[in-house]
């Protein structure tokens with residue numbers, strides 16, 4: 054199943070199971086079903102609770118907060134993540150603050166879905182990954198869609214938090230398959246983090262290889278641990294491609310960590326493996342400066358001070374708007390090769406024996 | 407001063423002696439007035455922290471609305487919200503404790519003067535922000551509790567915010583039971599209306615097909631009689647209604663920051679009322695002042711509010 058279909062089914066299931074849920078956004082009525090078709094079929098099945106809205110991101114997020122305050126639950130679709138900027142006041146100053154600023158906890162079950170990222174040639178105002186602008190806001194959680202995390206479980210988790218959540222959805226993922234990794238790898242879930250590593254059974258296993266969930270996913274022999282990559286879901290495939298190239302071209306074996314919740318992010322269960330890794334590299338879309346990766350790196354430096362063998366390596370897109378033409382866009386955005394080079398550089402920088 | 411004449415149409419008018427009010431209404435009006443005066447005094451004595459915005463001169467608006475609103479209605483208030491809160495809950499102790507950060511504070515001292523939530527009453531300090539939220543609440547009410555409405559108070563300056571128009575559009579499109587109460591006091595902080603508002607609030611409401619009703623008198627029975635059928639219609643045949651009160655802010659925007667010229671119009675309903683009904687006024691005002699003095703002393707002696715962050 055494709056990731057987009059998994060998300061569409063998740064929304065269908067959510068609306069069917071919970072009559073207090075509303076879905077709001079621009080152009081999401083059938084037959085159109087949303088700019089990326091993620092809301093397809095919803096308005097036909099649930100016409101009362103699937104609301105097409107004017108082009109009013111601020112008011113739509115505000116109204117969704119109102120629905121949530123008054124006993125409902127709301128999922129908002131922002132057409133392109135760039136436009137969530139128009140709802141910044143409602144998110145920062147109303148929804149997130151309202152959870153605690155009235156002295157007792159006010160539950161506000163609200164999910165704001167943000168199709169993010171480039172590689173589609175949509176140009177500077179339709180390609181951004183604005184996660185970093187929402188990090189560190191009390192009362193606000195950030196999640197990112199991934200091919201390893203079932204969207205229904207993620208939606209249920211976000212709504213159960215009772216506080217506003219942003220779900221970033223890299224548009225490129227919509228047409229990728231769920232749960233699939235290269236035959237060289239297998240993956241497990243450790244808490245909410247997908248851990249992808251070399252398949253100990255060796256290549257030739259199925260492309261859907263998935264181990265048993267549990268801490269076993271972190272028992273990785275030293276020989277298979279030349280580096281650890283930490284990336285949000287949108288970079289999973291680029292990271293996997295880099296891992297394949299590093300293995301086949303440089304005989305370097307790595308482990309990939311893909312968390313579902315980006316912020317707050319608790320790396321505690323991952324510290325044993327991160328502390329042993331020769332290199333930790335965090336890659337993300339978006340330009341450098343005040344980023345999720347920077348936040349994770351600072352946290353790891355503090356927690357693993359004295360154990361890390363090298364500084365955490367950060368990978369971002371270039372300090373640039375995101376151009377439209379494919380060749381120009383490619384130069385700016387993080388590619389498989391950007392990640393691969395960063396790992397090689399990171400490992401080469403310090404020529405530890 | 408010529409500029410000011412441009413909004414003469416929204417002046418509060420006192421053409422005839424004010425009708426006698428019930429003791430209850432007058433007591434509430436004067437409770438709010440004494441509360442606000444007390445706040446300014448406490449500020450001057452250095453007893454209060456932060457800021458506050460008094461509703462001196464505008465007290466009659468929430469008091470008039472009090473009998474038109476029901477317990478299951480939501481009320482969204484703003485920075486100038488003490489009167490709104492007191493008219494709904496008559497809880498000067500909880501509000502003063504909130505403003506002073508003392509035990510018994512409505513929101514444990516976290517919200518302060520302009521961020522209050524109690525049951526279905528909520529205020530926020532960002533202008534215009536509450537209207538979309540009120541629209542969302544009104545949508546939920548329309549579906550689940552027909553007959554109930556969401557009432558949002560805003561000032562004239564707040565009509566500069568885009569959120570107001572996005573919300574009006576939603577409320578008109580979705581026929582939401584949303585009552586927008588505009589307290590048009592001719593000034594926003596230091597800026598007279600003529601420097602910040604092109605056209606009129608009525609024209610803006612009508613552009614969305616939203617009904618608009620203007621009130622230019624401070625007489626509570628008259629206001630109620632005029633509004634009752636309109637508010638009833640918001641409940642039974644849902645759709646937004648904008649009610650614009652011409653009113654006057656007597657005091658500073660917050661404290662000690664009144665830069666208006668002395669001839670800036672500010673009509674005080676209370677001066678007029680006292681002239682018409684001196685005995686009733688004097689007795690009730692005395693009772694209100696004594697009550698507020700006692701509450702202020704009692705609340706000031708309380709221990710600090712304790713917040714267990716969730």
Ligand SMILES: Cc1ncc(C[n+]2csc(CCOP(=O)(O)OP(=O)(O)O)c2C)c(N)n1
Nearest residue numbers: 485486531532533561562563564593594595
């Ligand atoms: C978005 C926003 N901008 C600015 C302010 C600062 N501010 C607080 S009250 C106010 C004036 C509001 O005027 P009006 O809506 O007419 O209400 P009034 O104060 O007259 O009751 C301003 C500018 C604010 N709170 N929110």
